[in-house]
Amino acid sequence: MSVVHVDAQGGAYPIHIAAGRLAQLADTVPADTSAIAIVTNPTVAALYLAPVQEALAAAGKPIHVIELPDGEAYKNWESLNLIFDALLGAHLDRKALIVALGGGVIGDMAGFAAACFMRGVRFVQVPTTLLAQVDSSVGGKTAINHPLGKNMVGAFYQPIAVEVDTEVLKTLPAREISAGLAEVIKYGMIYDLDFFDWCEEQVGPMRTLEQEQIVYAIRRSCEVKAEVVSQDERESGLRAILNFGHTFGHAIESGMGYGQWLHGEAVGCGMIMAAELSALVCGLPAQDVARIKALVQASGCPINPPQWPAERWLELMQVDKKNEGGQLRFVLLDKLGHAKVQAVAPDVVRQVLARFTTVEQE
Amino acid sequence: MSVVHVDAQGGAYPIHIAAGRLAQLADTVPADTSAIAIVTNPTVAALYLAPVQEALAAAGKPIHVIELPDGEAYKNWESLNLIFDALLGAHLDRKALIVALGGGVIGDMAGFAAACFMRGVRFVQVPTTLLAQVDSSVGGKTAINHPLGKNMVGAFYQPIAVEVDTEVLKTLPAREISAGLAEVIKYGMIYDLDFFDWCEEQVGPMRTLEQEQIVYAIRRSCEVKAEVVSQDERESGLRAILNFGHTFGHAIESGMGYGQWLHGEAVGCGMIMAAELSALVCGLPAQDVARIKALVQASGCPINPPQWPAERWLELMQVDKKNEGGQLRFVLLDKLGHAKVQAVAPDVVRQVLARFTTVEQE
Numbered sequence: 001m002s003v004v005h006v007d008a009q010g011g012a013y014p015i016h017i018a019a020g021r022l023a024q025l026a027d028t029v030p031a032d033t034s035a036i037a038i039v040t041n042p043t044v045a046a047l048y049l050a051p052v053q054e055a056l057a058a059a060g061k062p063i064h065v066i067e068l069p070d071g072e073a074y075k076n077w078e079s080l081n082l083i084f085d086a087l088l089g090a091h092l093d094r095k096a097l098i099v100a101l102g103g104g105v106i107g108d109m110a111g112f113a114a115a116c117f118m119r120g121v122r123f124v125q126v127p128t129t130l131l132a133q134v135d136s137s138v139g140g141k142t143a144i145n146h147p148l149g150k151n152m153v154g155a156f157y158q159p160i161a162v163e164v165d166t167e168v169l170k171t172l173p174a175r176e177i178s179a180g181l182a183e184v185i186k187y188g189m190i191y192d193l194d195f196f197d198w199c200e201e202q203v204g205p206m207r208t209l210e211q212e213q214i215v216y217a218i219r220r221s222c223e224v225k226a227e228v229v230s231q232d233e234r235e236s237g238l239r240a241i242l243n244f245g246h247t248f249g250h251a252i253e254s255g256m257g258y259g260q261w262l263h264g265e266a267v268g269c270g271m272i273m274a275a276e277l278s279a280l281v282c283g284l285p286a287q288d289v290a291r292i293k294a295l296v297q298a299s300g301c302p303i304n305p306p307q308w309p310a311e312r313w314l315e316l317m318q319v320d321k322k323n324e325g326g327q328l329r330f331v332l333l334d335k336l337g338h339a340k341v342q343a344v345a346p347d348v349v350r351q352v353l354a355r356f357t358t359v360e361q362e
Numbered sequence: 363m364s365v366v367h368v369d370a371q372g373g374a375y376p377i378h379i380a381a382g383r384l385a386q387l388a389d390t391v392p393a394d395t396s397a398i399a400i401v402t403n404p405t406v407a408a409l410y411l412a413p414v415q416e417a418l419a420a421a422g423k424p425i426h427v428i429e430l431p432d433g434e435a436y437k438n439w440e441s442l443n444l445i446f447d448a449l450l451g452a453h454l455d456r457k458a459l460i461v462a463l464g465g466g467v468i469g470d471m472a473g474f475a476a477a478c479f480m481r482g483v484r485f486v487q488v489p490t491t492l493l494a495q496v497d498s499s500v501g502g503k504t505a506i507n508h509p510l511g512k513n514m515v516g517a518f519y520q521p522i523a524v525e526v527d528t529e530v531l532k533t534l535p536a537r538e539i540s541a542g543l544a545e546v547i548k549y550g551m552i553y554d555l556d557f558f559d560w561c562e563e564q565v566g567p568m569r570t571l572e573q574e575q576i577v578y579a580i581r582r583s584c585e586v587k588a589e590v591v592s593q594d595e596r597e598s599g600l601r602a603i604l605n606f607g608h609t610f611g612h613a614i615e616s617g618m619g620y621g622q623w624l625h626g627e628a629v630g631c632g633m634i635m636a637a638e639l640s641a642l643v644c645g646l647p648a649q650d651v652a653r654i655k656a657l658v659q660a661s662g663c664p665i666n667p668p669q670w671p672a673e674r675w676l677e678l679m680q681v682d683k684k685n686e687g688g689q690l691r692f693v694l695l696d697k698l699g700h701a702k703v704q705a706v707a708p709d710v711v712r713q714v715l716a717r718f719t720t721v722e723q724e
Contacts, residue, residue, distance in 0.1 A: 088510035148450035
């Protein structure tokens with residue numbers, strides 16, 4: 001079993017990565033837990049709720065199940081309230097343990113509910129998508145979406161443990177694996193050139209979920225993210241580099257309607273756009289832009305953004321949380337393996353957008 | 363000007379207490395603030411929005427005003443969402459400053475919105491009720507109500523400053539002054555016998571808002587609360603003593619429908635009930651129970667609880683956040699000036715409830 005130790009302001013916790021980890025979940029239940037609430041969705045429940053319930057039963061606590069509708073479109077107030085309704089309806093108290101069983105949407109909502117319920121109860125992340133395993137499992141970000149922007153309402157809140165079972169990836173659609181790989185390769189681009197090189201070589205075995213490669217990819221991703229986050233928990237500086245590709249990516253997600261593109265797909269495509277912007281603004285060499293594009297493509301993510309007028313893009317990016325005082329800010333690569341955050345003038349963004357326009361616009 | 367320094371886990375901050383403090387609000391605006399959002403309600407806005415806007419204008423930042431419906435009944439998701447809608451509609455960013463101008467409901471909601479908006483922006487409390495000045499201004503508790511319980515969804519989140527203007531108390535209804543005094547005298551009962559003695563002597567001048575007495579009452583209340591909270595920020599132990607009278611009080615508020623009794627009124631009456639329970643469970647002398655009852659009455663709060671069957675009371679108290687594993691827990695006085703938290707069997711609670719029953723029940 002691989003273990004990554006995360007040292008966060010709100011508390012340290014382990015990430016356990018292994019095939020068959022689901023069966024060990026009772027180990028993560030603190031002795032003074034009064035009851036367990038599993039938050040999941042129908043898709044994941046059909047596959048893994050029974051084994052998870054069986055594993056948790058060994059802890060000898062009452063178990064409640066809260067099923068939320070499936071999909072990013074439901075990452076909202078209404079779903080969050082379903083959790084509170086269920087927790088309060090079952091008379092759960094401050095010693096309750098929330099188990100988030102699902103992808104990033106479930107993790108974000110169950111985590112935010114844990115942060116807010118009675119002003120904070122403990123929770124365990126059991127991420128069932130590759131994206132959630134390499135991204136949302138580290139960093140303590142929880143949130144819901146608002147009609148005017150993604151992840152606009154949330155909290156920094158740490159789980160007491162993250163339990164990654166690589167076996168569950170076998171039931172994921174290939175598209176979801178590719179979306180997860182977009183975040184994996186991102187860590188190489190922004191922070192670790194060696195890992196980027198490794199990803200270029202191993203993208204095939206990663207896509208087919210070879211055990212050795214997928215465990216290493218998850219572990220290294222969590223390590224890089226933990227390293228970056230521990231230096232800047234509240235995203236005032238360094239942490240923002242984790243959002244490489246996300247400014248364009250969020251615009252794609254929100255402009256297309258949440259759930260049309262997978263988050264990782266939007267980020268994959270967004271990284272290509274951010275690489276082009278990096279070339280223009282801080283001289284990232286053309287061959288590195290090409291390597292980034294090739295690796296995104298090899299991971300199976302879309303490489304062509306939606307065809308929108310520049311003003312539509314700019315409007316969508318206006319609500320990004322990185323912005324300050326109305327200025328657009330982007331994560332850029334000054335070289336492959338090193339990122340920084342920088343304000344970029346709208347005209348420069350327009351130039352880059354023009355490179356991705358394949359049809360004439362009025 | 364009186365200043366209380368609060369040293370909280372989430373950051374230290376000052377409480378400034380003075381007549382005319384509203385006019386100095388621009389001093390509290392950090393230099394890097396991008397915009398200010400004043401959250402208030404129509405009642406407070408009619409009296410103080412104009413002077414507050416004028417004072418804040420000196421900081422030279424854009425000012426937005428968000429008015430929420432007035433009253434505890436509106437301390438809910440819908441009102442909270444009005445804040446998020448307004449903040450996002452105005453394109454506010456992470457450097458926004460939220461100013462909570464109002465009583466406890468406004469402070470709780472604006473504070474919780476500040477805690478969640480983009481996962482946390484700065485906020486300043488400008489409490490305009492006595493209750494808010496002596497209670498919610500210290501301790502970092504923010505929350506909204508849920509149909510199944512009060513303050514069930516919230517966060518621990520600290521303001522960057524609390525600005526108490528004693529002048530604003532002059533426009534408060536006498537009933538609100540009395541409700542605030544319930545919390546003032548509570549600090550004496552649970553923590554500071556000298557202050558209790560002082561309150562017995564000065565309750566008259568406090569009710570008529572004599573400057574010297576009211577400033578001292580606010581300062582000493584904030585000091586006691588800050589001392590208790592600094593020893594136990596997350597309410598695992600000591601901090602719970604601040605809820606003296608609140609288990610019964612919350613039952614009254616929620617059973618009568620939020621907003622029928624003022625929070626302080628319910629707590630005042632609840633303290634008399636908790637004193638009787640203390641007599642029964644830990645031998646608080648009868649003359650101390652009598653002093654408590656007399657001081658609650660002298661402060662102008664109701665002393666007779668609603669006439670409900672015992673089972674109704676027990677059901678209403680079942681959701682209290684202090685409960686663990688289904689057991690009812692109460693704050694009790696083992697002597698005047700010293701409190702502790704203890705589980706109490708339902709039958710013992712029934713005995714105390716019977717003492718407050720003035721009519722026969724079937």
